[in-house]
Amino acid sequence: MASVARQHTGLLCAGVLLGLLGVGASLAQPWAIGNLIVAAGGGASMTGPVAQLVGLFCAGALFSSLQAYVIGRAGENIVFDVRRILVGRLLRADLTAFGKESQGDIFTRTVTDTSLARIALAQSLAQLIVSGATVVGGIVLMFLIDLWLMVITMGCLGTASVVSVALARKLRKAALQNRDDTGAFAGGIQRVLSALPTVKASRAESREAARIGELAESTRRSGIRVNAYNALLMPSMNVGTQGALAVVVGVGMAWVARGEMDMASLTTFIMYLFQLVSPLVMLFMGVGQLVQGRAAIQRVDELARLPQEGDTAAGAPGPALPGQLAPHWPAVEFHDVRFAYRRGKREERTQVLDGVSFSVPTRGLTAVVGPSGAGKTTMFQLIERFYPVDGGLVRLGGRDIEALPLDTVRALVGYVQQDSAAMRGTIRENLTYANPHAGDAAIREAVEMAGLTSVIAQLPRGLDTELGDQGSGLSGGQRQRLCIARTLLQQPAVMLLDEATSNLDSDSERDFREVLRRVSRHCAVIAIAHRISTVIDADQIVVMEAGRVRATGVHQDLMERDELYRRLAGSQLHAEPGPVAPAPRPVPVEPWAPPPSIAVGWPSYAGLAEQTMQLRPVKSEEHW
Numbered sequence: 335m336a337s338v339a340r341q342h343t344g345l346l347c348a349g350v351l352l353g354l355l356g357v358g359a360s361l362a363q364p365w366a367i368g369n370l371i372v373a374a375g376g377g378a379s380m381t382g383p384v385a386q387l388v389g390l391f392c393a394g395a396l397f398s399s400l401q402a403y404v405i406g407r408a409g410e411n412i413v414f415d416v417r418r419i420l421v422g423r424l425l426r427a428d429l430t431a432f433g434k435e436s437q438g439d440i441f442t443r444t445v446t447d448t449s450l451a452r453i454a455l456a457q458s459l460a461q462l463i464v465s466g467a468t469v470v471g472g473i474v475l476m477f478l479i480d481l482w483l484m485v486i487t488m489g490c491l492g493t494a495s496v497v498s499v500a501l502a503r504k505l506r507k508a509a510l511q512n513r514d515d516t517g518a519f520a521g522g523i524q525r526v527l528s529a530l531p532t533v534k535a536s537r538a539e540s541r542e543a544a545r546i547g548e549l550a551e552s553t554r555r556s557g558i559r560v561n562a563y564n565a566l567l568m569p570s571m572n573v574g575t576q577g578a579l580a581v582v583v584g585v586g587m588a589w590v591a592r593g594e595m596d597m598a599s600l601t602t603f604i605m606y607l608f609q610l611v612s613p614l615v616m617l618f619m620g621v622g623q624l625v626q627g628r629a630a631i632q633r634v635d636e637l638a639r640l641p642q643e644g645d646t647a648a649g650a651p652g653p654a655l656p657g658q659l660a661p662h663w664p665a666v667e668f669h670d671v672r673f674a675y676r677r678g679k680r681e682e683r684t685q686v687l688d689g690v691s692f693s694v695p696t697r698g699l700t701a702v703v704g705p706s707g708a709g710k711t712t713m714f715q716l717i718e719r720f721y722p723v724d725g726g727l728v729r730l731g732g733r734d735i736e737a738l739p740l741d742t743v744r745a746l747v748g749y750v751q752q753d754s755a756a757m758r759g760t761i762r763e764n765l766t767y768a769n770p771h772a773g774d775a776a777i778r779e780a781v782e783m784a785g786l787t788s789v790i791a792q793l794p795r796g797l798d799t800e801l802g803d804q805g806s807g808l809s810g811g812q813r814q815r816l817c818i819a820r821t822l823l824q825q826p827a828v829m830l831l832d833e834a835t836s837n838l839d840s841d842s843e844r845d846f847r848e849v850l851r852r853v854s855r856h857c858a859v860i861a862i863a864h865r866i867s868t869v870i871d872a873d874q875i876v877v878m879e880a881g882r883v884r885a886t887g888v889h890q891d892l893m894e895r896d897e898l899y900r901r902l903a904g905s906q907l908h909a910e911p912g913p914v915a916p917a918p919r920p921v922p923v924e925p926w927a928p929p930p931s932i933a934v935g936w937p938s939y940a941g942l943a944e945q946t947m948q949l950r951p952v953k954s955e956e957h958w
């Protein structure tokens with residue numbers, strides 16, 4: 335934050351300069367009043383002193399309002415830059431580090447803490463400088479009027495300052511605690527709001543209300559502590575100035591009575607003392623705000639230091655587009671890959687992949703099956719390079735993915751996640767998310783391929799229908815197909831489908847198998863499937879168990895030689911109603927011709943759609 339603030343030094347300095355000019359105008363006012371008293375007492379013309387006074391009033395008002403505007407503007411510029419940088423760093427954050435943070439706390443740091451930091455960096459800092467200058471200027475002028483009255487004043491104010499500094503220290507600690515408590519409260523709210531149906535279905539409203547109530551209570555307690563220290567800070571200064579005023583008036587009047595001081599000097603001194611009260615209060619208010627702001631700045635800086643995805647190959651030269659994936663290399667290869675997740679602040683390791691090796695050809699359907707927790711999704715996340723491998727090698731088109739720019743890896747690989755992530759926004763925005771330049775014809779065809787045409791036709795605003803958070807407004811199956819269409823529009827070289835058929839009924843699943851077959855003629859499709867029937871005719875099936883590849887082969891082959899596969903397939907194929915699954919049929923792989931670029935890497939959608947038009951129209955939403 336400090337480095338961002340430094341970029342706005344010009345505006346900040348201009349604000350401070352205007353403030354100092356305002357200070358000069360205010361400090362000259364008692365002197366002008368002194369002149370007025372002398373002129374009135376001596377019977378001289380008062381026009382000059384009155385004009386002086388009016389000029390100083392106007393200049394003071396003008397400079398202080400200009401200062402407020404300029405400083406406010408600098409503050410907004412600083413917070414804008416900080417938020418822009420923060421958002422960029424959050425979106426590029428390393429997933430392991432990101433996963434350790436509470437999203438509610440991240441939200442609080444990005445929105446509220448940046449605002450508090452703005453107040454501290456711009457307003458409070460300027461207030462401190464300007465008020466400090468007023469106090470110092472006032473003290474010097476008072477010193478010139480009378481040394482001993484000044485010593486009395488400094489004694490009272492000094493005592494009050496010692497108390498105030500001690501209070502400011504305590505205030506900072508309390509403010510930091512309060513910011514952390516507010517972050518935890520926001521995290522609690524975010525946690526339940528993102529799972530509201532689960533909360534209701536589990537009848538956990540009261541429990542959650544109590545839990546969040548406790549977080550709110552902690553925030554209240556630390557907030558009260560902040561207020562208490564804040565409340566003590568200003569009066570401690572006020573007591574000092576009031577004490578000084580009482581002593582100065584008493585002693586000064588005695589000196590005037592004895593003829594040791596003239597009335598005009600005492601009046602000017604007292605006016606300076608009065609003038610000190612407000613800047614002193616502002617000074618300590620500024621200290622309070624700055625102290626609270628420092629706590630916020632500390633939290634913003636911590637967030638900005640979130641580790642980033644390492645793009646070791648960001649500037650690496652060389653081929654990057656699908657058209658340049660060497661045809662003689664497999665699309666994806668795993669060589670003895672080992673990987674462990676790191677959990678919690680202590681980075682405890684959970685070994686998930688333990689020497690995984692297999693390869694996927696540039697065309698055709700590869701299915702990955704295995705019991706829950708075997709590491710199938712993790713494998714996909716490594717292909718997307720969400721995490722670096724701990725050992726071994728993942729290759730894409732024959733190249734180590736660590737040596738490819740991240741952007742290229744993610745352009746080459748399309749990923750339909752297990753939980754079908756859709757977002758708030760229109761259906762069109764969701765569809766074109768990975769390819770914002772997709773035209774209407776391409777959208778229509780991707781929608782047709784994913785079997786969404788009739789669903790969208792029934793919506794009043796069609797593609798422009800707004801979806802709620804996480805794509806609410808569509809059924810689970812429709813959301814899943816929306817994500818498939820989105821990935822189709824991306825035209826990837828490798829398409830990863832994680833349980834993409836889990837929400838489809840058996841008729842729709844049959845149609846989807848047909849789509850898979852079509853798509854797999856144009857790119858490598860890797861599909862995780864719990865339903866063996868979806869991938870029974872895959873060109874290759876990889877059986878995973880406990881982080882290892884147990885066997886690879888085609889259905890019939892695996893039925894004969896792998897016990898786990900036989901068990902998985904046997905229980906499902908016998909348990910599932912409907913027609914017996916067809917015998918494995920190798921997919922005819924079309925001769926490969928390297929497409930020139932990602933944009934044209936796929937054949938025209940028209941061709942693909944023509945072959946898949948026979949997708950069964952959806953009769954009702956329930957069927958999906």
Ligand SMILES: Nc1ncnc2c1ncn2[C@@H]1O[C@H](COP(=O)(O)OP(=O)(O)OP(=O)(O)O)[C@@H](O)[C@H]1O
Nearest residue numbers: 675676677684686705706707708709710711712713
């Ligand atoms: N972000 C994470 N942090 C820590 N451990 C994780 C994380 N994600 C997954 N795991 C662990 O890794 C293991 C493998 O998970 P993964 O999701 O890859 O399994 P899977 O085979 O896809 O399971 P399923 O078929 O149920 O989706 C599990 O034991 C899980 O607990």
